[in-house]
Amino acid sequence: MVLKIYSTLSREKETFKPLKKGEVNLFVCGPTVYDFSHVGHAKTYTQFDIIIKYLRFKGYKVFYLQNITDIDDKIIKKANEEKEDWKKIVKKYKEAYLEDMESLGINSVNKYANATDYIEEIVSQVERLIKKGYAYKISDGYYFDLSKDEEYGKLAKRKVLEGEDAVSRIDENSEKKNSGDFCLWKFKKVGEPSWKTSLGEGRPGWHIEDTAITEKEFGSQYDIHGGGLDLIFPHHEAEIAQMESISGKKPLVKYWMHTGFLNTGKEKMSKSLGNFSTIRELLKTYSKEQIRYLFISTNYRKPIDFSTETLENAKNSFERLKNICEKIVDDKKINEKYLKEFEEQMDDDFNTPNSLQVLWKLVRDEKAKGKYQTIKKIDEIFGLKLLEKQNLVVPKEVDELLKKREIARKDKKWEESDKLREEIKKLGFQVLDGKVGQELKKI
Ligand code: AMP
Numbered sequence: 001m002v003l004k005i006y007s008t009l010s011r012e013k014e015t016f017k018p019l020k021k022g023e024v025n026l027f028v029c030g031p032t033v034y035d036f037s038h039v040g041h042a043k044t045y046t047q048f049d050i051i052i053k054y055l056r057f058k059g060y061k062v063f064y065l066q067n068i069t070d071i072d073d074k075i076i077k078k079a080n081e082e083k084e085d086w087k088k089i090v091k092k093y094k095e096a097y098l099e100d101m102e103s104l105g106i107n108s109v110n111k112y113a114n115a116t117d118y119i120e121e122i123v124s125q126v127e128r129l130i131k132k133g134y135a136y137k138i139s140d141g142y143y144f145d146l147s148k149d150e151e152y153g154k155l156a157k158r159k160v161l162e163g164e165d166a167v168s169r170i171d172e173n174s175e176k177k178n179s180g181d182f183c184l185w186k187f188k189k190v191g192e193p194s195w196k197t198s199l200g201e202g203r204p205g206w207h208i209e210d211t212a213i214t215e216k217e218f219g220s221q222y223d224i225h226g227g228g229l230d231l232i233f234p235h236h237e238a239e240i241a242q243m244e245s246i247s248g249k250k251p252l253v254k255y256w257m258h259t260g261f262l263n264t265g266k267e268k269m270s271k272s273l274g275n276f277s278t279i280r281e282l283l284k285t286y287s288k289e290q291i292r293y294l295f296i297s298t299n300y301r302k303p304i305d306f307s308t309e310t311l312e313n314a315k316n317s318f319e320r321l322k323n324i325c326e327k328i329v330d331d332k333k334i335n336e337k338y339l340k341e342f343e344e345q346m347d348d349d350f351n352t353p354n355s356l357q358v359l360w361k362l363v364r365d366e367k368a369k370g371k372y373q374t375i376k377k378i379d380e381i382f383g384l385k386l387l388e389k390q391n392l393v394v395p396k397e398v399d400e401l402l403k404k405r406e407i408a409r410k411d412k413k414w415e416e417s418d419k420l421r422e423e424i425k426k427l428g429f430q431v432l433d434g435k436v437g438q439e440l441k442k443i
Contacts, residue, residue, distance in 0.1 A: 025222040033093035038276035040269035047300040121212035138175040156233035207238035220247035293318035325386035335370035
């Protein structure tokens, strides 16, 4: 069976053929660590987790790399607001991010690369761009000259002229040659973190972090680059401009994959719009399996409306599926027909909603053999713990904490109730606050 991937670059589903047979180098843009991650992040990272697990299921040796943006204007702003050292802000939110990923069952990443560990590589990239005439210096830093790159805009399908519009007018400075030119290296400003380098004291621009990391880890070309739709322009476009100008090799990436947004109302959930719920908040009401089910039931390229209704629907469907699966007896066989059908759907650009339907069909098929082992295989990708029995034996200690928490909640002592939740978590149980009160799940 042939795997097809929709690539944003061609706007088509293409047959997947990695650069090196059987091996896949894959990079997904990681978070800027200045705040807790929200449910929009959960969508993108869970959907990629499933994509990577499927690639591994297909037999590919995947190296999944993610960057951590650990120096950025937003981090500096947050550090100033909180009167805290920027490194402490980074440490706190990076740890929180990794904890959130673990809570969501996202464990497919091979390496998290901190941008600040690649300053040498960043400087080397800027120096090569200067040497080749793609970068120039003005009062506050080095910039990429868009007029030197005829192909700029090929990913987002924007022409150079359109590069002059508001969306691309980042890194404002009236000395810039073209208003869409983006910053590669920012010279030091008072009170800001900086590195002493041959380019002058300063810090990296955002786009160059990723190409420096991927060049070091993968070389100048690799297989798959992922991220949310919002990153196509200018971020991913800038990555192409930088790396292809430096190396002269095209394409930087064979397959560009982008996830659709998680929206609240009509708008994308985002920190800057303030319309977000954090992952840790959501995990107080829904289990990671219920959340994963929600993301599986929508194609990764499509948007999801974030609402109680959507969440409740996903929760109810998931619980119904799990109830059936838990009762299935292992006959030690695989149902090849259903597994093949599942694979056909996943091979079609990772069509998880259709492959979920195949799973439903399998569990409802009274005559089908090999249900248990087939579900087990599928669930190694989905991570829904469908076969794990929930007949909970609640230890006395946990029971006592639950009772204390019940009282704390009645007295509206939310801080105490959250502390007790953490204590219960340490003992291996998740407490969900649903409509019927506290509900316990095994982690
Ligand atoms: P950020 O830290 O905001 O740059 O986001 C990290 C990753 O999460 C990027 O790949 C974003 O595209 C993605 N992302 C951010 N907000 C959303 C959202 N509302 N829905 C889906 N993905 C998102």
